[in-house]
Amino acid sequence: xxxxxxxxxxxxxxxxxxxxLSKSYPSTETQLQFGKILADKLKTFGASNIEIDKYGYVTxxxxxxxxxxxxxxxxxxxxxxxxxxxxxxxxxxxTENYNGKDIVxxxxxxxxxxxxxxxxxxxxxxxSSDGTTLLGADDKAGIAEILxxxxxxxxxxxxxxxxxIAFTPDEEIGxxxxxxxxxxxxxxxxxxxxxxxIGELExxxxxxxxxxxxxxxxSVHPGYAKNTMINASLIGAEIISSFPPSETPSRTExxxxxxxxCSIKGSVSKCNLSYIIxxxxxxxxxxxxxxxxxxxxxxNEKYGxxxxxxxxxxxxxxxxxxxxxxxxxxIAKKAMENKDITPNIRPIRGGTDGAxxxxxxxxxxxxFAGGHNFHGPFEFIPVSSMEKAVDVIVEICRIVAEENII
Ligand SMILES: [Zn+2]
Numbered sequence: 509x510x511x512x513x514x515x516x517x518x519x520x521x522x523x524x525x526x527x528x529l530s531k532s533y534p535s536t537e538t539q540l541q542f543g544k545i546l547a548d549k550l551k552t553f554g555a556s557n558i559e560i561d562k563y564g565y566v567t568x569x570x571x572x573x574x575x576x577x578x579x580x581x582x583x584x585x586x587x588x589x590x591x592x593x594x595x596x597x598x599x600x601x602x603t604e605n606y607n608g609k610d611i612v613x614x615x616x617x618x619x620x621x622x623x624x625x626x627x628x629x630x631x632x633x634x635x636s637s638d639g640t641t642l643l644g645a646d647d648k649a650g651i652a653e654i655l656x657x658x659x660x661x662x663x664x665x666x667x668x669x670x671x672x673i674a675f676t677p678d679e680e681i682g683x684x685x686x687x688x689x690x691x692x693x694x695x696x697x698x699x700x701x702x703x704x705x706i707g708e709l710e711x712x713x714x715x716x717x718x719x720x721x722x723x724x725x726x727s728v729h730p731g732y733a734k735n736t737m738i739n740a741s742l743i744g745a746e747i748i749s750s751f752p753p754s755e756t757p758s759r760t761e762x763x764x765x766x767x768x769x770c771s772i773k774g775s776v777s778k779c780n781l782s783y784i785i786x787x788x789x790x791x792x793x794x795x796x797x798x799x800x801x802x803x804x805x806x807x808n809e810k811y812g813x814x815x816x817x818x819x820x821x822x823x824x825x826x827x828x829x830x831x832x833x834x835x836x837x838x839i840a841k842k843a844m845e846n847k848d849i850t851p852n853i854r855p856i857r858g859g860t861d862g863a864x865x866x867x868x869x870x871x872x873x874x875x876f877a878g879g880h881n882f883h884g885p886f887e888f889i890p891v892s893s894m895e896k897a898v899d900v901i902v903e904i905c906r907i908v909a910e911e912n913i914i
Pocket of ligand 1: 702
């Protein structure tokens with residue numbers, strides 16, 4: 509019914525790995541080239557107002573085909589693939605009618621013993637890489653789903669209001685929406701189709717702060733250091749042990765926050781500690797920040813102002829942007845349920861482009877694109893999950909056009 513599989517297999521041919529060390533935007537020239545290919549496809553499938561700007565954002569629209577006044581809805585997916593694994597010369601392996609056993613790839617085995625979620629797709633068609641690269645379902649599945657939905661909507665003249673589409677670069681290196689022009693995009697709300705197995709719906713993410721500490725010690729000859737030396741690294745260790753050991757990333761999940769020591773660099777005379785602090789609840793994040801400050805304050809009292817520190821906010825939980833707009837989430841939920849998909853609502857233990865867009869004035873929950881095991885050679889996606897994502901896009905458009913949602 510949908511051509512999503514063919515589109516997907518076609519677009520994963522293009523290497524669009526982003527590069528975190530690059531100074532340009534987009535970070536790689538290949539993303540600009542890929543944008544042109546997507547612009548052509550948008551044209552073929554009947555989109556209008558297709559544009560690629562100098563940053564590589566590809567945008568387009570489908571004019572409304574209904575008399576009814578309804579909001580403009582946007583669909584967004586990212587073009588780049590993770591620099592953590594090669595995305596060049598992807599050679600997809602298509603396993604039809606999956607039998608629930610090991611899928612033997614080049615040098616590695618995609619096994620249900622290690623990845624039990626495979627067993628949910630017995631009898632279905634699974635696409636993986638050949639084991640030497642990632643697959644690129646993150647997020648070319650999202651792109652293929654949006655393109656396939658547009659093709660379907662235009663060909664079948666299914667009811668819809670104005671639809672906006674954006675394909676963005678550099679999501680994997682945290683810069684996906686740096687230059688995104690929300691006003692020009694002109695959608696009232698949008699959905700990213702990114703990552704995640706079938707059913708995933710996300711509209712909550714961490715509140716995030718960073719803590720950098722610099723400890724200045726006093727280095728003297730260790731043989732004659734009594735009552736003189738101040739060892740910055742030892743003080744660093746004291747600070748580290750003052751944080752609750754159970755509140756670290758490896759010991760928390762779900763809605764629990766944490767303090768995460770990202771790096772230590774130390775000698776006798778200097779020690780630098782870098783932490784990220786995360787919590788879903790804004791007040792709890794503030795408490796964590798106060799706790800960190802009090803740890804440093806007591807160290808400074810003990811050793812005499814040896815620590816300088818800074819704490820700053822990185823991003824916020826997007827849920828605050830849905831306070832009076834929960835209908836945006838409800839539309840997605842309803843679209844899934846209407847298509848026999850059980851919504852799996854879970855908090856994102858990180859940040860997303862959608863979260864940033866929400867604070868830029870474009871409320872934007874995230875919906876599954878259907879893949880598993882991203883950023884590495886075990887990545888796979890069932891074709892049926894991609895088809896279901898297309899269903900969800902078409903159904904969201906129909907709900908927005910036909911039902912009184914607000
Ligand atoms: Zn992604």
